Amino acid sequence: MPDIAAYSAFVTTTPALPVNPGAEKQIQLAGQLEADGKIVEAIQHYREALALDPNNIPHWNNLAWILATASQLGLRDGSEACSWPPGRSRSATADNP
Secondary structure, three states: OOOHHHHHHHHHHOOOOOOOHHHHHHHHHHHHHHHOOOHHHHHHHHHHHHHHOOOOHHHHHHHHHHHHHOOOHHHOOHHHHOOOOOOOOOOOOOOOO
């Protein structure tokens, strides 16, 4: 059985990641554009979000997913999709962020 008390203590004492409002706005736009099938524009907004918040791993993941899976072959870029955020190790772990 999980230790609910330990989990509760962790959740209430672990600070949330800081949010960059400008980057979050770009991510919202990118997600909506992606849902609307406007992939070129979505890529642009993901890149703008990363320019504002370059250490946000979920934003990198969103862009990488589009670049790896775009149905338009001209938009696919495996090299960029497999790149990693600057200053980050590909083998990041809890002990080695």
